[in-house]
Amino acid sequence: MAPVSLAANVFRLSLAAMLILLSFSSTSSAQNDVVITVGDTIAFPNTTNTVISVFVDNFPTADTIVGFKLAITLNDPLGLVEFQTDSGVSFDTTYWICNSYDIDSVCIDSINVDSASLSDCFNVDTFEVLIGNFDTVGTLIGGWEFVVAQSQIGDNKHLVLVGLADLAGGGIAKGFAPQQGGLLMRLLVDVLDVSDTIVDRTILIQIEKLFQGNFNLVSSDASWSPWAYETFLDTNGWICTQWVIDTTVDPPDTLGCGNYERTSTPPFDSIEVVLDSTALIDTTRIKLYDGTLIINETSPCGDINNDGGFGNIVDLTYLIDFIFRGGPAPNPLCRADLDCNGTCANILDLTYLIDFIFRGGLPVCIGC
Numbered sequence: 110m111a112p113v114s115l116a117a118n119v120f121r122l123s124l125a126a127m128l129i130l131l132s133f134s135s136t137s138s139a140q141n142d143v144v145i146t147v148g149d150t151i152a153f154p155n156t157t158n159t160v161i162s163v164f165v166d167n168f169p170t171a172d173t174i175v176g177f178k179l180a181i182t183l184n185d186p187l188g189l190v191e192f193q194t195d196s197g198v199s200f201d202t203t204y205w206i207c208n209s210y211d212i213d214s215v216c217i218d219s220i221n222v223d224s225a226s227l228s229d230c231f232n233v234d235t236f237e238v239l240i241g242n243f244d245t246v247g248t249l250i251g252g253w254e255f256v257v258a259q260s261q262i263g264d265n266k267h268l269v270l271v272g273l274a275d276l277a278g279g280g281i282a283k284g285f286a287p288q289q290g291g292l293l294m295r296l297l298v299d300v301l302d303v304s305d306t307i308v309d310r311t312i313l314i315q316i317e318k319l320f321q322g323n324f325n326l327v328s329s330d331a332s333w334s335p336w337a338y339e340t341f342l343d344t345n346g347w348i349c350t351q352w353v354i355d356t357t358v359d360p361p362d363t364l365g366c367g368n369y370e371r372t373s374t375p376p377f378d379s380i381e382v383v384l385d386s387t388a389l390i391d392t393t394r395i396k397l398y399d400g401t402l403i404i405n406e407t408s409p410c411g412d413i414n415n416d417g418g419f420g421n422i423v424d425l426t427y428l429i430d431f432i433f434r435g436g437p438a439p440n441p442l443c444r445a446d447l448d449c450n451g452t453c454a455n456i457l458d459l460t461y462l463i464d465f466i467f468r469g470g471l472p473v474c475i476g477c
Contacts, residue, residue, distance in 0.1 A: 196240070
């Protein structure tokens, strides 16, 4: 008798699975729910603390945002810039519950569970990560209980940003209500030495848009989701690892299969076609816009604190702190050659800046 397969040449579509998928599918709206934009910025060779600003608009359809996950990459094949990072250690705890024990009460089969309260044991893995430097002062997420930027792949051109307004226990921190043009956070970038022969100095700052593991938004509205689900037919192949054979007859008769294993490559003993799905960012409602970082050839004289503005009160305070209080020096120092006399960050430069700000004096120099 020929072998009998478990589901040979059977085409099965699960109506129940289809209904579940449809119930979670996002519906498009006329207006975007959330818009995340990486701001454009200008940087200069051999400088630190260049700011990349990330902005967000969230509309009433998405309600209050209470959590997010966002991956940003510097598309920099020439190695001109890098996120400002420090080395750190990350801890990953997994919880397990035992399904069965042997005669000596040793667990021989267990499954992973989400909750520590359900587990029989746990495991803590440690691994080195790069921790990105960022600033949330005065931003939409200032005061959130958990905000981190890190690269677990050890690449200082790639950071995953994660924020949660409120952690379990303690007080309650709220998210940010619907608004437009709000600043989410500032990332810090260092610019390396750039050869004069490099003509194309534009770095694309990209938001990861393809993988669910590197993007998420959590709203206070539990029914809201940033995801759309794309369904497709998935073919599963199975191969029998244990045939049931009647050896009481001659010749022995194969009655069926006692155990199957899934396999992705032929030969198959049986084939099953089921409806599967994958989650994608719902681009009808979620808009993600990349930014650019342009490296200029010279440092802007007057931008003493390297924040993109020049010749203002903040620069004046920075220069006073450097000259009289031993504060950090302008980087590079020539940013503070405000009177263009070839000497940098001295009393003459300070007087020149005060005259420009408060007395309508001549503008600070425009190049170093």
